[in-house]
Amino acid sequence: MAVDVAYPELVWLKDPIDPMTGKPTGRAPSRRHKAKCSHFVTDDAGNLLGPPPYRASETQMRILPACKTCASVLSGPRETYVMWGIHNDQPDIDPVADKAVRIGWDEAGDLSTVASTRDGFKELLAVTMPEIEQGAIAGAAGTLYRFVHEIKVGDIIVCPNRSKRTLNIGRVTGEYEFHPNQRLYRQWRPVEWLQVDVARDELSTAAQNEISSLITLFKIVTGREEIEQLTAQPPTSEADFTWTAFYAELADRILAYGADREALLEKVWTAAEKSGVPHLFKYLKGDRRVDRSYGPLRDVDPFTVMASFNRGIKTDARAAIAAAFATEFGVSAEPPTQFSGIPTANNLKSWFIRFEVDRGANDVDALWHLVSSAVDYAKGANESTRENLVSAFDECATGNTRLLTMGIYWIRPQTFAAYDSVNAGYIKSELPKLAESLTLGAKISGEQFLSNTEVLQSWLASGESEFEDVWDLSHAAFLHAAGGSDTMSADEPTPTEGAPLPGQADVTEVGEPYDLGSVREDGCFLPEDELRPMLERLKSKKNLVLQGPPGTGKTWLARRLGWALCEERDPRRVQILQFHPSLAYEDFVRGWRPSTSRTGGGLSLEDGPFIQMCHQAAADPEHAWVLVIEEINRGNPAQVLGELLTLIEADKRSESAAMRLAYPRTPDERFFVPSNLHIIGTMNVADRSLAIVDMALRRRFAFIELRPRLGSDWVEYVSQLGYDPKLLEVYGQRVDALNEQISSDAALGRHYCVGHSYFTPAVELEATELDTKGWWERVVETDVRPLLEEYWFDRRHLAEEAYGLLVGA
Numbered sequence: 116m117a118v119d120v121a122y123p124e125l126v127w128l129k130d131p132i133d134p135m136t137g138k139p140t141g142r143a144p145s146r147r148h149k150a151k152c153s154h155f156v157t158d159d160a161g162n163l164l165g166p167p168p169y170r171a172s173e174t175q176m177r178i179l180p181a182c183k184t185c186a187s188v189l190s191g192p193r194e195t196y197v198m199w200g201i202h203n204d205q206p207d208i209d210p211v212a213d214k215a216v217r218i219g220w221d222e223a224g225d226l227s228t229v230a231s232t233r234d235g236f237k238e239l240l241a242v243t244m245p246e247i248e249q250g251a252i253a254g255a256a257g258t259l260y261r262f263v264h265e266i267k268v269g270d271i272i273v274c275p276n277r278s279k280r281t282l283n284i285g286r287v288t289g290e291y292e293f294h295p296n297q298r299l300y301r302q303w304r305p306v307e308w309l310q311v312d313v314a315r316d317e318l319s320t321a322a323q324n325e326i327s328s329l330i331t332l333f334k335i336v337t338g339r340e341e342i343e344q345l346t347a348q349p350p351t352s353e354a355d356f357t358w359t360a361f362y363a364e365l366a367d368r369i370l371a372y373g374a375d376r377e378a379l380l381e382k383v384w385t386a387a388e389k390s391g392v393p394h395l396f397k398y399l400k401g402d403r404r405v406d407r408s409y410g411p412l413r414d415v416d417p418f419t420v421m422a423s424f425n426r427g428i429k430t431d432a433r434a435a436i437a438a439a440f441a442t443e444f445g446v447s448a449e450p451p452t453q454f455s456g457i458p459t460a461n462n463l464k465s466w467f468i469r470f471e472v473d474r475g476a477n478d479v480d481a482l483w484h485l486v487s488s489a490v491d492y493a494k495g496a497n498e499s500t501r502e503n504l505v506s507a508f509d510e511c512a513t514g515n516t517r518l519l520t521m522g523i524y525w526i527r528p529q530t531f532a533a534y535d536s537v538n539a540g541y542i543k544s545e546l547p548k549l550a551e552s553l554t555l556g557a558k559i560s561g562e563q564f565l566s567n568t569e570v571l572q573s574w575l576a577s578g579e580s581e582f583e584d585v586w587d588l589s590h591a592a593f594l595h596a597a598g599g600s601d602t603m604s605a606d607e608p609t610p611t612e613g614a615p616l617p618g619q620a621d622v623t624e625v626g627e628p629y630d631l632g633s634v635r636e637d638g639c640f641l642p643e644d645e646l647r648p649m650l651e652r653l654k655s656k657k658n659l660v661l662q663g664p665p666g667t668g669k670t671w672l673a674r675r676l677g678w679a680l681c682e683e684r685d686p687r688r689v690q691i692l693q694f695h696p697s698l699a700y701e702d703f704v705r706g707w708r709p710s711t712s713r714t715g716g717g718l719s720l721e722d723g724p725f726i727q728m729c730h731q732a733a734a735d736p737e738h739a740w741v742l743v744i745e746e747i748n749r750g751n752p753a754q755v756l757g758e759l760l761t762l763i764e765a766d767k768r769s770e771s772a773a774m775r776l777a778y779p780r781t782p783d784e785r786f787f788v789p790s791n792l793h794i795i796g797t798m799n800v801a802d803r804s805l806a807i808v809d810m811a812l813r814r815r816f817a818f819i820e821l822r823p824r825l826g827s828d829w830v831e832y833v834s835q836l837g838y839d840p841k842l843l844e845v846y847g848q849r850v851d852a853l854n855e856q857i858s859s860d861a862a863l864g865r866h867y868c869v870g871h872s873y874f875t876p877a878v879e880l881e882a883t884e885l886d887t888k889g890w891w892e893r894v895v896e897t898d899v900r901p902l903l904e905e906y907w908f909d910r911r912h913l914a915e916e917a918y919g920l921l922v923g924a
Contacts, residue, residue, distance in 0.1 A: 198271040198335040198342065200326050208300060210274050211283055211308050217300035218262055218331060220255060225293040226263045226302060236260045258332050262302060263291045272306050273335055273342060275326050278727065280690060284310040284342060314686055324693055356586050358451035359528045366526035368444040369417045373483050376414055382443050383420060390439035392432050394881060396423060401834035403470040409840040416482035418467040418522035425457060425525060426465040456590030458521050458535040467522060470831060481510045489523050493530040501565055508561035514632050515557045532571055532585045541592035549574055557628045629678040637675060638832050640824035650679055652817040653793055657765045660747065662798040663821035666870025669797035670745050677741030680793060691743040692724055694750035700757045705778045720778060732792040740792045747796030752812050762788045764815050800866040823870045825850050837880035839887040846891055849921050863906060873898050895921045
């Protein structure tokens with residue numbers, strides 16, 4: 116044991132603790148990490164003072180900034196648990212109200228009296244439930260055994276609600292219980308519910324597919340990390356608004372460089388070096404210039420400068436950059452260490468300007484004009500400053516204006532509010548009377564922004580408001596979005612504008628306007644003139660298939676085309692499911708399902724997800740609804756759809772064309788697909804194991820082919836994550852050359868091209884602990900090389916040549 120030099124009253128444990136086992140590991144954090152982590156105290160020369168802290172007391176953790184790399188060993192042994200998924204197929208059973216999860220096999224009786232072996236459970240079922248087929252006994256016995264003996268107190272339970280397309284997430288609080296007085300499903304495990312009715316669309320497609328398992332009880336592996344993020348409770352902190360004076364003064368200092376932006380950029384690069392985190396400025400050094408070369412920004416606006424420490428990076432890094440700016444620009448106000456109530460830009464959208472090659476001649480000047488107009492209005496509102504603010508805002512408002520309002524809030528937080536999705540959503544849900552007087556859409560005009568500003572200031576000054584300042588309101592909005600904790604740090608899931616980085620919560624409000632421009636803003640590499648025909652075919656044909664090679668973003672685009680058709684980002688009206696080889700008509704449309712009743716086992720007629728969504732769409736005829744079917748040819752579409760092949764046709768979407776289903780509820784029941792339900796299928800045409808789509812299905816769908824896109828849009832998107840744009844351009848050309856070779860191969864063809872998704876990283880370069888070249892080589896080695904070897908399994912030399920082409924060997 117040792118005493119910490121900086122905090123002598125605190126004692127450190129000598130050995131690192133493994134967070135999963137609770138035992139000493141004999142390992143220390145890496146030397147590289149020690150060099151930059153604030154948990155390790157150093158002198159001016161960078162030498163460590165005293166032993167590094169391996170596990171801190173609770174007090175120490177509150178004093179020092181949070182750190183993901185150290186968190187597992189600093190905070191001591193972490194509770195280990197298994198995450199289980201369990202399905203409730205009984206609509207009359209409410210797990211939340213029961214404070215428990217339940218399963219059937221009631222005839223087996225009290226399972227606590229059974230020998231705690233799988234064989235014991237098999238023998239019990241064979242005796243008590245002889246109607247179970249011999250081949251199914253092992254599976255049923257395994258489920259019951261896991262429910263009683265493998266689920267432990269403290270394990271996490273995820274219980275999907277299929278009818279609502281939501282999840283209930285809880286923690287097991289007690290041992291197995293048998294409730295003999297219940298009508299059905301008498302086997303119980305008590306649960307404390309942590310999150311209720313979480314939209315399934317909060318999870319990735321892979322995680323959603325995992326929890327859609329038809330098995331009653333199963334372990335969750337793929338979606339575990341995402342579900343952990345949904346249940347994480349960030350540490351609460353006192354609100355600190357001392358940043359407001361610093362931000363306003365720094366904006367004034369930056370504004371003084373309007374006529375000498377070259378000098379401003381020099382100060383930015385100097386501050387980057389002084390901050391100790393210069394690598395966090397690499398994203399500003401990948402501008403694509405008019406001559407098609409790449410290099411550092413040669414022109415900049417004040418918002419983009421401010422965004423360098425108001426984006427998705429850690430709190431201690433934000434504080435370090437702010438302190439460096441204070442020194443470099445001579446700001447007298449105290450640099451902030453906390454950032455309560457500040458919305459941060461998404462790392463992929465933290466430039467307020469476009470690439471130089473795409474930039475208009477007056478684009479940067481317009482942003483400078485907006486900053487000065489906002490500052491003048493804040494000094495004194497009159498007809499002249501109002502008119503200037505409105506015109507300057509409109510000149511810059513070329514698309515979604517949420518980010519623009521965030522930038523104006525940064526420079527004058529005492530006057531203006533940010534109308535990002537978190538603040539707008541909070542005002543709509545918690546302050547509906549105020550919301551009626553404001554315009555809170557994703558795109559607003561200068562007149563609307565001015566009106567919002569003056570209405571909000573008047574409301575704050577009135578007796579109706581519980582808030583004194585704009586930042587109080589913004590802080591409350593983020594607390595609300597985070598479930599009670601201010602999550603301004605990127606160390607925790609952070610509400611940000613736009614599509615979130617992995618590990619961040621997507622808190623984009625339901626109902627936010629969405630169009631083809633929004634698809635592009637989300638990171639689509641297709642131009643709008645190619646997206647527009649897709650949306651037109653979906654509207655008129657009502658059924659669309661996106662087909663293409665693996666990795667071309669078919670499901671990603673399908674979801675967003677659905678939102679664009681609905682004209683708002685609404686996961687409730689755009690739902691996703693996946694076809695698989697064992698899927699049948701009875702699963703998708705309607706069929707008989709096993710159920711348990713007072714008199715024993717039986718069958719009940721249950722609607723599948725398609726019928727359920729038809730009912731939802733029919734109840735909301737004024738709005739479009741979209742069903743996305745992943746891998747539509749992975750099952751047998753004609754068999755799964757049945758009579759729907761006729762009913763989904765655009766000219767059969769009426770009551771006059773209604774037909775009798777294979778399993779009617781009454782002899783007279785007739786069914787038709789509502790005209791406001793649209794279907795988007797995705798199809799991988801490269802997989803030889805998949806079914807060939809028959810002509811009947813082809814006639815009812817419009818087919819659009821997606822191709823790999825590794826051009827300038829891809830380079831721009833990936834470079835904003837810190838990857839070298841010059842290398843990316845070279846790598847894109849290599850993939851294009853490879854795809855030309857694949858397309859011309861008679862045994863393969865264009866359907867086997869390698870898509871851009873393989874090469875579009877989900878994390879920033881820093882998180883990989885590699886340089887761009889090392890990242891590329893790792894992706895090619897682990898993700899693409901096996902694919903090439905499968906393509907050319909009988910011509911291995913071609914696979915090796917293609918691999919060499921990609922890595923530049």
